[in-house]
Amino acid sequence: MQITGAEVIPVNADVTPLGEPDGIAPYESNHDSVEDVDRVLVRLDTDEGVSGWGEMLAALASPEATKAVFESVVIPPLIGRSVWEINALIEEFYFPYVKIEPFIGAVEMAMFDALGKHLDVPVSKLLGGAYDPAVDVAYAVGILPREDSRRHARKAVADGFSVLKTKAGPDWRQDVDRIVAMDEAADGNLEFRLDPNQGWSIDEAIRVGAELGRSGVDVQYLEQPVRIDSVGNYSSLRSRLQIPIAVNEDTYFKHNLMTLVREDAIDVAVVDIIPAGGIVEMRKLAGLAEHAGVSLAHHCGFDLGVKTAAMVHAVAATPAISLAADTVYYGWAEHVIDDPFTVEEGQIEVPDGPGLGVTVDEEKLERCRLD
Known part of the structure; x- marks a missing residue:
């Protein structure tokens, strides 16, 4: 099962305000105050119609920069590769002056998701x-x-x-x-x-x-x-x-x-x-x-x-x-x-469905996507 394409989707989601049930925003730390969060989702598509999803925080607090790194550096070498080539992916992405690991982590997540769906087993298995x-x-x-x-x-x-x-x-x-x-x-x-x-x-x-x-x-x-x-x-x-x-x-x-x-x-x-x-x-x-x-x-x-x-x-x-x-x-x-x-x-x-065991709601995704 080969990777044929990918989409990088930056989103912004609100955190429930204090005073409401389960509310924790603004979530204050020593360095910031969080009321909403920029995340980036990655969908890898395959030649068998199976897709896998990954996710990471927007790098450098910039969804645009995060998306650009994925599209110009990380995703092109994946096209045509098999979703099970996870170890090869980790070893081949080597950039001594740039910390690329978070991007690899998100893509690896999507590969595990697609592989689990293909084999009809949860990632934990x-x-x-x-x-x-x-x-x-x-x-x-x-x-x-x-x-x-x-x-x-x-x-x-x-x-x-x-x-x-x-x-x-x-x-x-x-x-x-x-x-x-x-x-x-x-x-x-x-x-x-x-x-x-x-x-x-x-x-x-x-x-x-x-x-x-x-x-x-x-x-x-x-x-x-x-x-x-x-x-x-x-x-x-x-x-x-x-x-x-x-x-x-x-x-x-x-x-x-x-x-x-x-x-x-x-x-x-x-x-x-x-x-x-x-x-x-x-x-x-x-x-x-x-x-x-x-x-x-x-x-x-x-x-x-x-x-x-x-x-x-x-x-x-x-x-x-x-x-x-x-x-x-x-x-x-x-x-x-x-x-x-x-x-x-x-x-x-622990989800017991295949892959990560969750299904992305693309309508919800469209409502909070940034691009």
Whole structure:
């Protein structure tokens, strides 16, 4: 089954506003405020009439630039290739001065989707099989006022979640206060993740860890507390804190993760199939972390259904990922797939249909496409 064509479709989707059920917008972080999101979907067509879908965030916050890279660089070499040539695709796209991995990740996703449909099996079976029918996910919120944070903590518990992730920064004292308030609101029934997106200094990260350690809050980990160019500081940070240290953006660079693992500098790696360059490459990172005794979780970047499906398949078929995956899927105000996912008791079921197991609703897609 050969690839005969492709279409790149940039879309913009709204996030449900705060105050509405499941509302999380504006989703505030240390570096931005999200009320709507630009995503790019890729459809690969084949000579047997089967199509596969992939998805990624608009690179450099530009749907136009993302589309241009796909159409001029990534897609032309795929035409005429078989959809199962996934490993060859990964090896052949080599651009030493440009990080091309996210684009490869989206195309690889579409190839897995088409191959699964062709063979009439879910992607998880192509990966060796899901070890669980559902994937645990963490409830995620942005930086919110104290009382709004407490309300979301209560909602997370009521909806069956056991882990809550919150963005953090730039005021670490307010971050600590919010976490303590959420822990009280949840009656101690949640584990917490704090993600300042590289926004703290070493001193601030140490103070946060010390304050939370004294508070008795169950902190699963601090995620990427300092910059990715601070690799040498993580060993010092980990030795001075009892709270587990995680990295996310560092996992986007394979050699960074290898260095951190070699130095025994982290407790958790938060991986993502798109910046890793696809499911195959993400599982290589997972294997590296697992052999080093580093726990694993999967990142979420406002995935619009197609990538959510790919994440669920990949996580379910990768036992090394032992911690709940992040998600804000419940926060979308609109969807582009026929049967949107539901999060029940803190889990998303692994689709059992062929390929990714989701169907893109092309009418919905047209309503939110940007071009």
